[in-house]
Amino acid sequence: MIAIGIDLGTTNCALSFTDSASEPPRPLPIPQVLAPGEVGPRPLMPSFLYFPAPGQFAPGSLALSWVPGARDVVGTFARSQGATTPGRLVSSAKSWLSHAGVDRSGEILPWEAPEGVPRVSPLEASARYLAHLRAAWEQAHPDDALDDQEVVLTVPASFDAVARELTQQAAMLAGFEEPPRLLEEPQAALYDWVAQRGDAWRDEVSVGDVILVVDIGGGTTDFSLIAVREEDGTLELERVAVGDHILLGGDNMDLALAYTVRAQLEADGKSLDDWQMRALTHGCRAAKETLLGEDPPEQCPLVVPSRGRRLIGGSLRAELSRATLNAVLLDGFFPEVAVDARPQTPRRVGLTTLGLPYPSDAAITRHLAAFLGRGGDGDGFVRPTAVLFNGGVTRSPLVRDRIMGILTAWLTEHGAPAPTVLSGTDAELAVSRGAAYYAWARREGGVRIRGGTAQSYYVGIERSELAVPGIPPRVDAVCIAPFGMEEGSEVQLNQVFGLVLGEPVSFRFFGSSTRQDDDVGTTTTVAPLTELAPIETTLDGTEGQIVEVRLHARVTEVGTLELSAVAAQPDDDQRWKLSFDVRGQD
């Protein structure tokens, strides 16, 4: 048996594997189209899908050994080509997968693509990336079919039940025989740390510690809290809280820098076209990495090459100084704020577009303050004792120091000790490697992080009141699955519903990552909850007959939530599966 971990990322995918306890998981080089006619392996596969115009590339030049007649392309070339032709590029499919405002199984990507461009659903795009990873595996390991191995697929901790279910469906679309097990990315990062540390990890943390996982990737930021507990005399890890999915990451930082430099250039009377702006953004990324790295210079020269062949005559020169970087990046994205700071929400504009729900406040530290402020006792915030960083941005010592400085200030102000940093993981490969470690630990034994469901879930039930014309009936939310339900457990709602057979029935469905104390049956208003996709089913049976049912919620072995209606009569064991309607609501 080989243990395989797949990181289906917003901007990059990776697959790592291990077949022994002594060897840490290693990444699979993923063959991908690098340019028309050229195929080569890379450790990461950019999560981009590009649809060429007819005749844009020579026939057969996008061929892979497993798709000789490929007409579109994923990976490195999709990303670089898509940068010059954005209307034909599918990007951030994963963020769309968790966006309840659109039809996630509908052909909506590339978002706002011009007429005539092929489109796919977020589900299909994700399936394409998984199918590519799958084929890369099969090619490299023809004797070890993927379906015979222990496969773990990672999802953001903030993914709700619907997005998790869709991730599974994407895997099935990609040809997996069995749905792979799901694992939350911050947990995977922590598993990687445990794997790197070996048994020594138990010496670095102790009972009562709370580990904050700060994951800042290319396009998203996620926070999780994992507590160190003791059970039967040994240390155990338990995931106790997850934050919201924040669409903010390294790409935003590169853009912010590029706009700043462009303003400098324009002040000097130089103008940039779109192509040069993209080149500048690339340049800013490289400069950012230099200036945020070890021993940064005072300033970093930036050259925007001309597009034409005249490289020397046509290039524009600019400079990015550390002061600018500090002002734009550290003060813009990581401002020193108080622990009671909260992300600023601007007044809602009447007309909002249906794009991805980008946050209006770019300050990651304010989002962090809000996350820590959600739980916690006394003066209202959780006090982490250790921090694990993950994601490309956190490779920078300056960014890490900034976050640690702010956290330390928050904690020491309230009499808590400064947190320590858990180091030793690779920010880009930790998730896939940790997932492979977890896959191994599941089969062969090893440390496990307990967690269960990351949200609590509710069904909406109309209040029986006198109907008032023109006013929709008020809806109560009844908790159907509490926070932290473990794999394999099942709960039922005592309330009995009379449902008509032969007709489609639908319930409104809500989730919350903050209400951790609600039990099954707890009734609340819908205001503090996030509405997810409705759940629906058609109860087959004699049409028109009414049957009394109870709602059941079960967490499957692979980590998805399964809802069903079960006949309430004790002698009747009929069961109807409820499924999510992901076609999007308005």
Added chain:
Amino acid sequence: MEPLGFGARLWLALVLPFRVLFDGQLAARIDGVDDAPPALPPEPEPEPEPIEAEPETTSALQLLTLFQREGRFVDFLQEDVSGFSDADIGAAARVVHEGCTRALRDVLTLAPVRSEDEGAAVELAAGYDASRTRATGNLVGEPPFRGTLAHHGWEVTKISLPTLVEGHDPSIVAPAEVEIQ
């Protein structure tokens, strides 16, 4: 003397013009290479294999394509630098340097031939590998020779060029680009 492998030759051929251009000391050394007395072989060398009439060119073109795509290498060499200031050339060299370094890292792994620091004292024992280490200067008598390391040498330890699909024309080092309005 063993001939260098193709990869090493290609690398040398690509990089030397560059280094000669910017590194006066190296240029001086290379200028002296032809005048240096030949190393005395301990035994008659075997006849070198005849060079193939037509060397395989695809991988050379591939590397050139890569350097052009990532670092505008061909643009840089094809431009007449005489009219530009050093500052302008320097700025362009950054583009070339950054991109070509990245391209290089992607396809091949380079290691020094000798691990000693440049300037360190080095002894060449009898039967040393003349393809890996070249002795210059006051070469008299038989090895061992004593000297200082002038250049640690470069060796390609691993090369993995992208595979090409059937029918791909490698001689298009950079396609013409047309921006559709």
